[in-house]
Amino acid sequence: MKFSIDQASFLEGVQIVQRAISTKSVLPPILSGIYMESKDQNIILKATDLEIGIECVLSANVSENGSTVLPARYFVELVKKLPNIELHIEEGDNGQIRIGYGKSEVMLNAFSADEFPPLQQFEEKNMLSLPKDKLIAAIRNVSIAASSDYTRPIFTGILLEITDGNLLKLVATDTHRLAYTEVRLDKEPSDFNTSIIIPSKSLIEISRIFNMDEGEVTIYLDKNKILFEADHIKITSRLIEGKFVNYKQVIPEEFTTRVRVLRKELNDSLERASLLSRDDLSKRKHNTVKLSIQEEVMDISSKSSQIGELEEMIPVFLEGKTLDIGFNARYLLDVLRVIDTEEIVIDLTTELSPGILRPVDGQDQSLFLVLPIRLS
Amino acid sequence: MFIFHVDVNSAYLSWTASFLLEQGHPVDLRNIPSVVGGDPTKRRGIILAKSIPAKHYGIQTGDTLYEAKQKYPALVVVSPDYDLYMRCSDSLYLLLCEYSSHVQRFSVDECFLDWPSSSHTRKDAIRMGRDIKERIFHELGFTVNVGLSNNKLLAKMASELQKPNQLHTLFPDEIKEKMWPLPVEDLFMVGRATQKKLYKFNIRTIKDLAQTKPDFLQTIFKSHGLKIHLYANGIDDSVIEPKQTLLQKSIGNSTTIPYDITEKSDSHLILLALCERVGMRLRRSEGLAQVVSVHIKTSQFAYAMHQKKLFSATDETQEIFRNAKTLLDEMDLKEPLRHLGIHVSELIHNDFYQISFLDPKDRAKQRTLERTIDKLRNRYGEKSIFRSCFVNSGMEPLQGGVHDEDYLMMSSIL
Numbered sequence: 154m155k156f157s158i159d160q161a162s163f164l165e166g167v168q169i170v171q172r173a174i175s176t177k178s179v180l181p182p183i184l185s186g187i188y189m190e191s192k193d194q195n196i197i198l199k200a201t202d203l204e205i206g207i208e209c210v211l212s213a214n215v216s217e218n219g220s221t222v223l224p225a226r227y228f229v230e231l232v233k234k235l236p237n238i239e240l241h242i243e244e245g246d247n248g249q250i251r252i253g254y255g256k257s258e259v260m261l262n263a264f265s266a267d268e269f270p271p272l273q274q275f276e277e278k279n280m281l282s283l284p285k286d287k288l289i290a291a292i293r294n295v296s297i298a299a300s301s302d303y304t305r306p307i308f309t310g311i312l313l314e315i316t317d318g319n320l321l322k323l324v325a326t327d328t329h330r331l332a333y334t335e336v337r338l339d340k341e342p343s344d345f346n347t348s349i350i351i352p353s354k355s356l357i358e359i360s361r362i363f364n365m366d367e368g369e370v371t372i373y374l375d376k377n378k379i380l381f382e383a384d385h386i387k388i389t390s391r392l393i394e395g396k397f398v399n400y401k402q403v404i405p406e407e408f409t410t411r412v413r414v415l416r417k418e419l420n421d422s423l424e425r426a427s428l429l430s431r432d433d434l435s436k437r438k439h440n441t442v443k444l445s446i447q448e449e450v451m452d453i454s455s456k457s458s459q460i461g462e463l464e465e466m467i468p469v470f471l472e473g474k475t476l477d478i479g480f481n482a483r484y485l486l487d488v489l490r491v492i493d494t495e496e497i498v499i500d501l502t503t504e505l506s507p508g509i510l511r512p513v514d515g516q517d518q519s520l521f522l523v524l525p526i527r528l529s
Numbered sequence: 530m531f532i533f534h535v536d537v538n539s540a541y542l543s544w545t546a547s548f549l550l551e552q553g554h555p556v557d558l559r560n561i562p563s564v565v566g567g568d569p570t571k572r573r574g575i576i577l578a579k580s581i582p583a584k585h586y587g588i589q590t591g592d593t594l595y596e597a598k599q600k601y602p603a604l605v606v607v608s609p610d611y612d613l614y615m616r617c618s619d620s621l622y623l624l625l626c627e628y629s630s631h632v633q634r635f636s637v638d639e640c641f642l643d644w645p646s647s648s649h650t651r652k653d654a655i656r657m658g659r660d661i662k663e664r665i666f667h668e669l670g671f672t673v674n675v676g677l678s679n680n681k682l683l684a685k686m687a688s689e690l691q692k693p694n695q696l697h698t699l700f701p702d703e704i705k706e707k708m709w710p711l712p713v714e715d716l717f718m719v720g721r722a723t724q725k726k727l728y729k730f731n732i733r734t735i736k737d738l739a740q741t742k743p744d745f746l747q748t749i750f751k752s753h754g755l756k757i758h759l760y761a762n763g764i765d766d767s768v769i770e771p772k773q774t775l776l777q778k779s780i781g782n783s784t785t786i787p788y789d790i791t792e793k794s795d796s797h798l799i800l801l802a803l804c805e806r807v808g809m810r811l812r813r814s815e816g817l818a819q820v821v822s823v824h825i826k827t828s829q830f831a832y833a834m835h836q837k838k839l840f841s842a843t844d845e846t847q848e849i850f851r852n853a854k855t856l857l858d859e860m861d862l863k864e865p866l867r868h869l870g871i872h873v874s875e876l877i878h879n880d881f882y883q884i885s886f887l888d889p890k891d892r893a894k895q896r897t898l899e900r901t902i903d904k905l906r907n908r909y910g911e912k913s914i915f916r917s918c919f920v921n922s923g924m925e926p927l928q929g930g931v932h933d934e935d936y937l938m939m940s941s942i943l
Contacts, residue, residue: 328885524884
């Protein structure tokens with residue numbers, strides 16, 4: 154193996170694949186490394202924790218083909234600190250890798266490349282493509298509702314469903330809230346009527362790694378794995394087995410109270426209210442705020458026995474009945490963070506039934522459902 | 530600001546005594562050598578509380594029943610009734626709430642009360658303290674000590690000064706005279722281990738401790754040293770945390786069956802009968818359980834326990850039973866059963882409950898139903914209403930009732 158590449162593009166590549174490196178000590182040591190292969194004017198970088206796998210191809214000046222695995226922690230830190238000049242990388246003696254920069258050089262101990270597990274292969278059969286920015290926006294919308302409690306793995310995943318030929322839906326829930334978003338595909342996918350559960354962690358990585366530009370991302374699906382490909386980067390992920398909750402059943406179709414409110418105003422009020430609702434002593438994680446919806450105003454109040462209490466009034470447009478309801482402020486704020494329209498609507502029925510938040514943009518592509526807190 | 534500390538005098542014993550008097554018991558347990566603790570029929574257990582006459586015979590809290598009987602063979606022993614204590618504690622709390630909106634339950638038998646003093650004098654506060662003490666005695670039937678000061682620590686120290694049925698003040702200007710002469714182990718947060726070390730350095734009174742350099746105490750006791758130094762000087766800035774209801778750690782119920790249970794359906798019925806009481810107690814304590822556990826003994830005296838964390842906290846008999854039944858079935862027992870028990874633990878308060886999709890659909894309805902049944906049972910007796918599956922089953926619809934739960938001991942929540 155022998156090639157030269159400029160530091161900046163090399164660093165970008167290793168930092169992308171490094172995201173797949175896990176700190177879990179149960180994994181074999183080889184997986185703490187980044188696989189590097191030089192082949193026909195290209196450098197292929199790979200890393201995996203067996204749940205997610207990332208592969209990135211960089212163009213370089215290759216003079217000798219070959220492969221190696223370098224310990225990610227030191228390798229990435231080192232490349233980050235190297236000067237922004239041409240780097241010369243080649244195999245040295247004793248299985249070491251030599252990185253030359255200017256008149257200096259560094260030798261790194263390497264693993265044997267044979268031990269590195271091959272990334273999963275996909276047939277070019279079940280595939281679909283959509284604009285990257287649409288996928289990233291959809292992931293950002295729904296991932297807020299995914300759970301991080303691994304005792305119930307289903308809820309740590311995001312449901313990806315394709316119906317009607319070209320309607321892609323993403324759904325996530327942690328049983329206290331649910332986020333739903335849909336994307337109409339321009340091109341009909343080839344035989345892709347499906348519903349699968351992807352770990353939310355993998356999808357969040359995807360939304361961070363891919364650039365939010367005009368390009369397309371292609372998705373390949375296999376029985377228990379999925380591949381996303383764009384920008385010379387391939388990201389594979391394991392799927393979560395099991396059955397997702399019937400989300401259609403929990404989304405109410407009717408409501409008796411509808412309020413329209415300025416997003417920023419509600420957001421700022423809730424931020425203040427949530428400051429005064431964190432009761433550390435009672436060991437409750439809830440961040441309870443009370444919304445009292447009246448004609449033309451919504452009264453937001455919170456209380457902490459130690460800090461004090463707060464009451465705010467913001468103007469709203471009300472259709473239907475007045476209502477008092479309690480919510481976890483954090484759940485509402487998470488939603489308001491990902492909605493970017495000026496106004497939102499909240500649909501409610503009773504103080505014990507879900508509240509539905511929607512952006513007011515006339516497109517009806519996303520909805521966020523939050524279950525209330527029962528107040529005594 | 531005035532802070533009151535109200536402390537029930539030998540709580541368990543006086544609560545049991547006043548309850549028995551009310552029930553027509555001829556003697557007041559407080560006036561004879563008597564103890565609360567253990568199970569007198571089984572002749573085991575430890576002493577949880579003692580009467581003052583019992584104290585004269587050298588009987589101490591923590592003695593085994595056997596030891597205590599050796600010290601005074603004619604000792605009267607009564608079993609603890611934790612439900613009664615919780616009710617007494619609740620009524621104490623409610624009475625205090627009439628005086629201030631800032632009442633903190635510090636343990637089963639202690640409360641702090643905050644009384645804003647902008648327009649009140651010390652005399653007013655003392656008068657109010659006396660009034661509280663007298664009302665508790667006349668309306669609830671037991672005596673308390675009231676401590677009065679400007680912070681929680683001094684109020685607590687004041688109520689400990691001389692017992693029973695007293696009101697003491699311990700304002701900052703009284704520290705030198707009333708608190709400093711006391712032995713150092715009387716100071717709040719100075720336990721046996723700390724006391725031993727302090728004695729080694731010849732710090733024997735609270736005054737000695739107050740006048741020791743804080744740096745020195747820090748090198749020995751770390752941050753705890755600084756804290757007790759502040760306490761010895763009567764300084765404490767902790768605030769009253771109102772509306773803190775007391776929550777037990779777990780609630781349990783079990784029964785030993787006089788014959789072998791071989792049928793699954795019979796064991797399910799017994800489990801349901803046990804769950805009824807657990808559910809009732811859980812709802813009364815205003816708690817929700819997050820963990821359900823089932824324990825069993827077989828006819829061969831083999832013991833097994835199985836537990837499960839619930840997806841969402843509950844106080845419903847039905848829901849507890851459903852989980853307990855699964856747990857029992859999962860144990861896959863080959864031998865006949867002789868003992869069955871159920872516990873719910875990791876309790877949380879029910880005042881704010883985050884609703885989940887996984888909650889049963891008819892939860893609100895079920896809640897109302899179970900609360901209505903509780904009310905009927907409280908008013909017309911426990912067996913005034915029971916589940917039809919017990920008709921002609923030969924089984925009691927509510928079983929157990931032995932208190933085998935972990936209650937908070939007095940003064941255990943700091």
